Amino acid sequence: MKIISTQSDSFKKEFDEILARAKTDIKGVSSIVTQIITEIIEEKNSALKRHIQKFDKWEVKSDEELLISKEDMKKAYENIDENLKSALHTAYDRIKAYHEKQLPKSWIDFEKNGTILGQKVTAVDKAGLYIPGGKAAYPSSLLMNAIPAIVAGVEEIVVCTPTPNNEVNELLLAACHICNISKAFKVGGASAIAAMAYGTQTIPKVDVITGPGNIFVATAKKLVFGEVNIDMIAGPSEIGILSDSTAKPKYLAIDLLSQAEHDEMASSIMITIDENIAKQTSIEVENYLKTLSRSEIARKSIDERGAIIVASSMDEACELMNEIAPEHLEVMTTNPFDLLSKIKHAGAIFLGENTPEPIGDYIAGPNHTLPTGSTAKFYSPLNVENFMKKSSIINFSSQAIDELGEACAILADTEGLTAHAESVRVRLKKDN
Amino acid sequence: MKIISTQSDSFKKEFDEILARAKTDIKGVSSIVTQIITEIIEEKNSALKRHIQKFDKWEVKSDEELLISKEDMKKAYENIDENLKSALHTAYDRIKAYHEKQLPKSWIDFEKNGTILGQKVTAVDKAGLYIPGGKAAYPSSLLMNAIPAIVAGVEEIVVCTPTPNNEVNELLLAACHICNISKAFKVGGASAIAAMAYGTQTIPKVDVITGPGNIFVATAKKLVFGEVNIDMIAGPSEIGILSDSTAKPKYLAIDLLSQAEHDEMASSIMITIDENIAKQTSIEVENYLKTLSRSEIARKSIDERGAIIVASSMDEACELMNEIAPEHLEVMTTNPFDLLSKIKHAGAIFLGENTPEPIGDYIAGPNHTLPTGSTAKFYSPLNVENFMKKSSIINFSSQAIDELGEACAILADTEGLTAHAESVRVRLKKDN
Numbered sequence: 039m040k041i042i043s044t045q046s047d048s049f050k051k052e053f054d055e056i057l058a059r060a061k062t063d064i065k066g067v068s069s070i071v072t073q074i075i076t077e078i079i080e081e082k083n084s085a086l087k088r089h090i091q092k093f094d095k096w097e098v099k100s101d102e103e104l105l106i107s108k109e110d111m112k113k114a115y116e117n118i119d120e121n122l123k124s125a126l127h128t129a130y131d132r133i134k135a136y137h138e139k140q141l142p143k144s145w146i147d148f149e150k151n152g153t154i155l156g157q158k159v160t161a162v163d164k165a166g167l168y169i170p171g172g173k174a175a176y177p178s179s180l181l182m183n184a185i186p187a188i189v190a191g192v193e194e195i196v197v198c199t200p201t202p203n204n205e206v207n208e209l210l211l212a213a214c215h216i217c218n219i220s221k222a223f224k225v226g227g228a229s230a231i232a233a234m235a236y237g238t239q240t241i242p243k244v245d246v247i248t249g250p251g252n253i254f255v256a257t258a259k260k261l262v263f264g265e266v267n268i269d270m271i272a273g274p275s276e277i278g279i280l281s282d283s284t285a286k287p288k289y290l291a292i293d294l295l296s297q298a299e300h301d302e303m304a305s306s307i308m309i310t311i312d313e314n315i316a317k318q319t320s321i322e323v324e325n326y327l328k329t330l331s332r333s334e335i336a337r338k339s340i341d342e343r344g345a346i347i348v349a350s351s352m353d354e355a356c357e358l359m360n361e362i363a364p365e366h367l368e369v370m371t372t373n374p375f376d377l378l379s380k381i382k383h384a385g386a387i388f389l390g391e392n393t394p395e396p397i398g399d400y401i402a403g404p405n406h407t408l409p410t411g412s413t414a415k416f417y418s419p420l421n422v423e424n425f426m427k428k429s430s431i432i433n434f435s436s437q438a439i440d441e442l443g444e445a446c447a448i449l450a451d452t453e454g455l456t457a458h459a460e461s462v463r464v465r466l467k468k469d470n
Numbered sequence: 471m472k473i474i475s476t477q478s479d480s481f482k483k484e485f486d487e488i489l490a491r492a493k494t495d496i497k498g499v500s501s502i503v504t505q506i507i508t509e510i511i512e513e514k515n516s517a518l519k520r521h522i523q524k525f526d527k528w529e530v531k532s533d534e535e536l537l538i539s540k541e542d543m544k545k546a547y548e549n550i551d552e553n554l555k556s557a558l559h560t561a562y563d564r565i566k567a568y569h570e571k572q573l574p575k576s577w578i579d580f581e582k583n584g585t586i587l588g589q590k591v592t593a594v595d596k597a598g599l600y601i602p603g604g605k606a607a608y609p610s611s612l613l614m615n616a617i618p619a620i621v622a623g624v625e626e627i628v629v630c631t632p633t634p635n636n637e638v639n640e641l642l643l644a645a646c647h648i649c650n651i652s653k654a655f656k657v658g659g660a661s662a663i664a665a666m667a668y669g670t671q672t673i674p675k676v677d678v679i680t681g682p683g684n685i686f687v688a689t690a691k692k693l694v695f696g697e698v699n700i701d702m703i704a705g706p707s708e709i710g711i712l713s714d715s716t717a718k719p720k721y722l723a724i725d726l727l728s729q730a731e732h733d734e735m736a737s738s739i740m741i742t743i744d745e746n747i748a749k750q751t752s753i754e755v756e757n758y759l760k761t762l763s764r765s766e767i768a769r770k771s772i773d774e775r776g777a778i779i780v781a782s783s784m785d786e787a788c789e790l791m792n793e794i795a796p797e798h799l800e801v802m803t804t805n806p807f808d809l810l811s812k813i814k815h816a817g818a819i820f821l822g823e824n825t826p827e828p829i830g831d832y833i834a835g836p837n838h839t840l841p842t843g844s845t846a847k848f849y850s851p852l853n854v855e856n857f858m859k860k861s862s863i864i865n866f867s868s869q870a871i872d873e874l875g876e877a878c879a880i881l882a883d884t885e886g887l888t889a890h891a892e893s894v895r896v897r898l899k900k901d902n
Binding site for chain 2: 121122124125126128129132136139140142145147153154155157158160162163176177178209245246260263264266267270271288289292293295296298299300326330331332336374375378381382383384385386387388389390391392393394395396397398399400401402403404405408409413414415416417418419421423427428429430431432433434435436438439442443445446448449450452453454455456457458459460461462464465
C-alpha cells in the first residue's frame with residue numbers, strides 16, 4: 039500500500055488527488071434518467087412495466103404483480119436460519135434504540151409580554167425507501183432506512199427494489215417482515231425513484247425518498263429533489279483511520295480492507311504519526327489480500343485509491359482528516375476521546391480498537407447511510423429528521439403587537455410593502 | 471374574490487387547481503444555467519466579470535472591485551434613520567433569540583456493557599448567503615439568512631448580491647453591518663451560486679448556500695446541490711388562513727393581500743366555516759385593493775390565484791389546509807391553539823388575531839424563509855441546522871464486541887463481505 043509523508047515535496051499534489059477522490063458525476067446519465075422520469079410522469083404504470091421488461095427481464099402481466107405480498111415476507115422470515123434471525127433482531131433493536139434518542143421535540147416558549155413562540159415537529163406522511171436488489175441486496179440497508187422512518191412516526195412507508203428475472207432476495211423480504219413494511223414493490227432504478235416522486239396507479243407519491251443505489255438511482259434522486267425531499271447523493275464507500283504507535287497493524291489492515299472490498303472505487307486512507315505502524319500495516323494488508331473472497335476488488339481499490347499518510351503530529355493528522363471529511367473515521371490512538379473535539383468532519387466516528395467500522399454497518403445502532411466524498415462537511419448521517427419537518431409557531435398577544443407592531447411596520451415600509459405594513463397597523467388602531 | 475364551497479360539484483376540480491399552484495419549474499432555464507455554472511468552474515473570476523458586465527451593466531476593472539468594503543457597510547448603517555436602525559436591531563435581537571432556542575446539542579449515551587454511542591453536532595466551516603439586489607433588496611432577507619448561520623457558529627459567512635449599474639442597496643449594507651458580515655461580493659444570479667459552490671480566486675468555496683432568488687438562482691441552487699448543501703428551492707409566496715365566525719373580515723382581507731402584493735404568482739387562500747365571513751372578507755379585499763401601492767400586482771394574484779373556500783366543518787377545513795401545506799398559515803378562530811394538533815403541514819403557523827403574517831416576516835423571531843408550493847410537507851423553515859451537521863460517535867468496549875461481534879459477523883457473512891466479518895472476528899480472538 040502506498041505510503042506518503044507530509045514532509046515530501048510531492049505531498050500536496052498527492053493529497054489533492056486523495057481529496058479529488060471518486061464523486062458521483064451525474065452528467066453522463068442525466069439525459070437518459072430525465073427521459074425515464076418523463077415516461078413515468080406521463081405513462082405511469084405502463085412505463086414502469088416497460089422499464090421492468092427492459093432492465094429486469096421479466097414481463098409484468100398485471101399491476102398487482104408489482105406488489106410483494108406481506109405473506110411472502112413472512113415466509114421468507116420464517117425460512118431463515120435462527121442465528122441470522124436473532125442477529126437481525128439484535129440489529130433492529132439496537133438501531134431503533136439509537137434512533138429514538140435522536141427524536142426532536144416540539145417546543146414552545148413564553149415571553150413576558152404574552153408572546154408565545156415555538157416549533158412543531160411532525161413526521162412526513164409518506165416515505166419511500168429505495169433498496170438495491172439482486173446480488174447487492176443488503177438486508178442491513180432496509181433496516182437502516184426503514185427504522186428512522188418508523189421511529190419518526192411516518193404513517194406510510196413504501197419500499198421499491200429491483201427484482202432481476204422476477205427473483206426477490208429472500209433476506210430482504212425477511213428484513214421487510216421484521217420492519218413490518220406494508221407495501222413493497224418490484225420496481226428498481228430511476229423508474230422507482232420517479233414512481234415514488236410523482237406517483238403511479240399502484241405506487242403512492244411519497245414526501246421523502248431515501249436509500250442507496252447506482253448512478254442512475256443517484257441521478258434520479260437529484261433530479262426529483264424539490265418535488266420530494268431526498269437524503270443525500272451517495273458515492274463510493276470510504277474509510278479514514280487516525281492511528282498512533284499503540285494501534286495494532288492487523289486491525290488497521292483489515293479495517294482498511296473492509297471498505298476496499300466494497301467497490302474498486304472505494305477509498306481507504308490512514309493517517310498515522312508512526313512510520314513503523316505505516317509499514318507494518320502495509321505488510322498486513324498484503325497478507326490479508328491473499329485470503330479475502332473479494333480480494334480482486336479490494337486490491338484494485340487499495341492500489342489505485344488507498345494511501346497511508348505519515349504525519350508529523352496528531353494535530354496535523356486531524357487537520358488533514360478534516361479536509362478529507364471521510365464517510366467513516368476510525369480513531370486508533372491511545373486516548374481516542376481526546377481527539378474528538380479536533381475532529382470536525384466525518385460521517386461516523388469509531389473510537390478505539392474494539393470499534394471496527396463494520397460494527398457500525400450492522401449492529402452498533404447509528405445509521406450506516408453516511409455522507410461520502412467530503413460531503414460530511416455539510417451532510418449528516420441518515421437520521422429521524424430526514425423523515426420529519428418543522429413548522430414555526432407564532433402567537434402574539436395584544437400587548438406584544440402594541441410593543442412590536444410599529445417596528446415591524448417600519449421595516450415593511452422600508453421594503454415598499456404597504457399591505458404588510460397595513461396588516462400590522464390595522465391591529466394597532468384599537469377602534470377596530 | 472372567488473368564493474367556492476366544498477359542497478359544490480366543481481369543488482374537487484377547483485381544489486386541484488389550488489393544489490397545482492405555481493411551482494418553480496426549472497426546465498426552461500436549465501441549459502442556460504448549466505452553461506453559466508460551467509463558465510464559472512472553468513474561468514472563475516474572468517467569467518464572473520463577464521457575467522456582471524452582461525447582466526448588471528458595469529465593468530469590473532479589478533478583482534478587488536468585486537468586494538464590498540466593511541467601511542461601506544458601516545457608513546450605510548450610520549446614515550439610516552434612527553427609527554429604522556432601532557427596528558433593525560429589535561428584529562436582529564428577536565431573530566437571534568429564537569434561533570438560539572433551536573440549537574441542537576451533541577449527546578452521548580452509555581450502555582451497561584461499556585458501549586458509548588452519541589452524536590456530535592458541528593457547524594459547517596463556510597456558508598454562502600445569496601441576497602437579491604436592486605429593487606428587491608430586502609434587508610430582512612439578510613437578517614433571516616445570516617442569523618441562523620451566526621447562531622450555528624459558522625466561522626466564515628459570505629454574502630453575494632447583484633449590484634445593477636454597480637449600485638449597492640444601502641439598507642442591505644446596513645443590515646450587513648449589523649450582522650458583522652466580513653465578506654460581501656457584488657455578484658448576482660446563477661454566477662454567484664456557482665462561484666460560492668466551486669470557488670473562484672476571490673470568492674471562497676462554501677459548504678452551504680441559502681437565500682432567495684429568481685428562477686435562475688433557484689435553478690443554479692438545484693444544480694449545485696450535492697457539491698454543497700442548499701436550504702430549499704423556493705417558489706412564489708403563499709398564505710393560507712383558517713377562520714370561523716369570530717374572525718374580523720378586515721384583518722383577514724389585509725392579511726390575504728399582504729401575500730398577494732408580493733408577486734402576481736403569489737397564492738392567497740382562506741378556508742372558513744362561515745359563509746358570511748367569506749362574503750365580508752371578499753368585500754374588504756375589494757376595498758383595500760383601491761388603496762394599496764402595489765394593488766395592480768395584488769389584484770392579479772387575488773383574481774387568478776386567490777380563493778375563499780367555505781368548508782362544512784373545521785375538521786374538513788384542516789384536512790384541506792394540510793393538503794395545501796401553505797408557506798404561511800394564519801389561524802383566526804375562537805381558540806386557535808385547539809387546532810394546532812390538527813395542523814400537520816405548514817411552514818409557519820400564526821395563531822390568533824394579533825398575529826398577522828408580516829409579524830413573522832420581520833420581527834417575531836422565527837425565520838421568514840419557508841417552504842412553498844406544498845413542500846412544507848417535507849421541508850422545514852430555514853433554521854440553525856441548515857448550517858450544521860452531525861457525526862455519529864461509536865465506542866465499543868471489549869465486553870461489547872464480545873457480546874455483539876458474532877451477530878455482526880453473521881450479518882456481514884450473509885451479505886458476502888468477508889473482510890467486514892474478519893475485521894470483527896479478529897478482535898474476538900483474544901490472543902492478538
